[in-house]
Amino acid sequence: MSKSERMHPGVWALAVTAFAIGVAEFIVVGVLPAIADDLGVTVATAGSLVGLYALALAVGTPILVIAAGRIPRKALLFALVSVFLAGNLISAFASSYEILLAGRILTAVAHGSFFAIGATVAARLSPPGQASRAIAAMFAGLTLAMVIGVPMGSLIGNELGWRLPFFGVVALAAVGLLAIALWVPKQPREADVSAAQQLKALKTLPxxxxxxxTILGFGASFAAFTFITPILTDETGFSSGTASLLLIVFGVATLVGNLMGGRWAAHYGWARTLRIMLAGVAVVMVAMALGMSNQYVMVPLLFAWGVLAFGMSPGFQTGMLETAERWSPKAVAFTSALNISAFNLGITLGEHSGSALVEQGLIVLTPWAGLALAALAQLPLFWLAARHRRSGTVNNPAMASA
Known part of the structure; x- marks a missing residue:
């Protein structure tokens, strides 16, 4: 690997912290019944720890990024990880549902802001034209958490108590703090930009x-993925144990896709990469809808699906950074935060689309909802790519760095 392609160690420091954040975000799903039993609430009430986490992330991230706009980037990252650590410590010691929820909300706001700021820092630490690869490396920590951290945390939490995984996240966050202190160089603070100037990004059409x-493209997969376990067991005929193993296969595919998606976006440009991968998701959704009852079809489809669905993440974030640099240069970090919110709004949109069908007993139709969202995403992508082409800033990998 040439020196120009070598990843800056600061990017790996961000990836370490992203791994801890990924475990913290998804671990609740694996120990939900244990939490409900211990805190004396229903499983449905405990389940709101997931939904309210996403809501706090979507709403709180842009607000915090604006409020912290004048803090130097390295110091801000260090502060965010410290808040994340504190939130998980509160969660680990929580004696009631309300205290646990408070810890989760604190964690969520730090989570979203870390990725918003971290993406801009990773882009700055990358060689010219390699921003998408650096962002993919950071997001790889998040996807790796799905493959290793969450299954392991769930196993430990269900065997030895649900609080233990939260203490594990605290330890991982401490490692992240050390890595940031050692490997992330000092970053200049953003130019003094008022909140009003940053909020103008919300009026910027591109x-x-x-x-x-991002909302439509990332959300396309969650209409079906939210219900992937009952699909695999009730419709495809796998045992629950096999379904769990297949989710690990899906998790491995998301890691592969994230890293490959970063390379493709750097080589071909984010717009072209997203156009092709959205088409791929659409094809997978059709194949899944038609072949849902065939076990031999579903296994390779799950892998292809994971590669495509999460392989788009670097392209989405690189596309937002490039769009902000072109049309909202005074609010790059804020627009990055908006796109982190968009990822979570996409999850919500996909889940609601799938839930509407499942409530009618139509779980077999959830892939068609995903197909519709993936197809719709192509329309704004076509428009925005055309705008970038007219300004000379798209499909040119050299423009991928922020």
Whole structure:
């Protein structure tokens, strides 16, 4: 690997912290019954720890990024990880549902802001034209958490108590703090920009269009993925144990896709990469809808699905950074935060689309909902890519660095 392609160690420091954040975000799902039993609430009430986490992340992230706009980037990252650590410590010692929820909300806001700021820092630490690869490396920590951290944390939490995984996240966050202190160089603070100037990004059409691409494109997979376990067991006929193993296969595919998606976006440009991968997701959704009852079809489809669905993440974030640099240069970090919110709004949109079908007993139709969202995402992508082409800033990998 040439020196120009070598990843800056600061990017790996961000990836270490992203791994801890990924475990913290998804671990509740694996120990939900244990939490409900211990705190004396229903499983449905405990389940709101997931939904309210996403809501706090989507709403709180842009607000915090604006409020912290004048803090130097390295110091801000260090502060965010410290808040994340504190939130998980509160969760680990929580004696009631309300205290646990408070810890989760604190964790969520730090989570979203870390990725918003971290993406801009990773892009700055990358060689010219390699921003998408650096962002993918950071997001790889998140996807790796799905493959290793969450299954291991769930196993430990269900055997030895649900609090133990939260203490594990605290330890991982401490490692992240050390890595940031050692490997992330000092970053200049953003130019003094008022909150009003940053909020103008919400009136910038290309920024809003890029958000819609992320919401529709990322959300396309969650209409079916939210219900993937009952699909695999009730419709495809796998045992629950086999379904769990297949989810690990899906998790490995998301890691592969994230890393490959970063390379493709750096080589081909984020717009072209997203266009092709969205088409791929659409094909997978059709194949899944038609072959849902065939076990031999579903296994390779799950892998292809994971590669495509999460392989788009670097392209979404790189596309927002490039769009912000072109049309909202005074609010790059804020628009990055908006796109982190868009990822979570996409999850919500996909889940609601799938839930509406499942409530009618139509779980077999959830892939068609995903197909519709993936197809719709192509429309704003076509418009935004055309705008970039007219300005000379798209499909040119050299422009991928922020």
């Amino acid at each position: 920024v809003l269009v890029m958000m819609s691409i």
